[in-house]
Amino acid sequence: MTGTLRVLILDDDFRVGQLHQGIVDDHPGYTALTPVRSIAEARDSIRSSSPDLLLADVFLPDGDGIGLVRDAGVDAILISAADDAATVRRALRSGAVGYLVKPFxxxxxxxxxxRFARYRNLVSGDRPLRQEDVDRALAILHGAGEPVSLSRSATEQLVFAALGDGEASAAEVGERVGISRATAQRHLAALAARDVVEVRLRYGATGRPEHRYAARA
Known part of the structure; x- marks a missing residue:
């Protein structure tokens, strides 16, 4: 995964849409598109902007957010005051990767x-996935197997996830997460100090070593 994840927010209450937009824009590795307030506007924005993630309400003036998620072909988190089991099951059947009950x-x-950023990092690209890759991605998406990351900041989690199964420089990690090289370097150094990340040296044509980072097994 490279660059930032672009998020489209769909809620008929513009104040709620602006609130969610602020949360997304404040989050490392994410940027929010202009929020929309109807199914029709959402379809237009999906066609023109190709978001990576959709945050959608369920009940909207011109239709059903769950139906939109089912048809749009975009990863989505549904957000609704509906807390009945039938609606939640229908949302998950539509392909939603998450469901939040208002207020939260x-x-x-x-x-x-x-979790979504880490999941996308693991399943991005066209490389073949091993079964353990699939299991790990699903566990991360659903919040399982989190003991190591609980002690890290949100940015550190994204930095660690950006390493994937290979190695990368601080500049490459910064580009993947959407932060500066210096910020990525700081978080990578902290992870290395805790022995979560391994530091390797690669010598280039200039003779100066480049620090490369890889997650420890």
Whole structure:
């Protein structure tokens, strides 16, 4: 995964849309597109902007957010005051990667954004996936197997996830996450100090070594 993840927010209440837009824009590795307030506007924005993630309400003036998610072909998190089991099951059958019941704490959405970024990093590109890659991606998406990351900041989680199964420089990690090289370097150094990340040296044509980072097994 390279660059930032672009998020389209769909909610008929413009104040809620602006609130969610602020949470997304404040989150490392993400940028929010202009929020929309109807199914029709959402379809137009999906066609023109190709977002990576859709945050959609369920009940909208001109249709059903779950139906939109089913048809749009975009990863989506559904957000709704509907807490009945039938609606939740229907949302998950539509292909939604998450469901948040309104009202919710800010950290509930930021936690989902963290996990989604790590999930997308693991399943990005065209490389073949091993079964353990699929299992790990699903576990991350659903919040399982998190003991190591609980002690890290949100940015550190994204930096660590950006390494994937290979190695990368601080500049490459910064580009993948959407942060500066210096910020990526700082977080990578902290991970290396805790022995979570391994530091390797690669010598180029100039003779100066380049620091490369890889997640420890």
């Amino acid at each position: 704490e800010r950290r509930a959405l930021t936690g989902l954004l963290d």
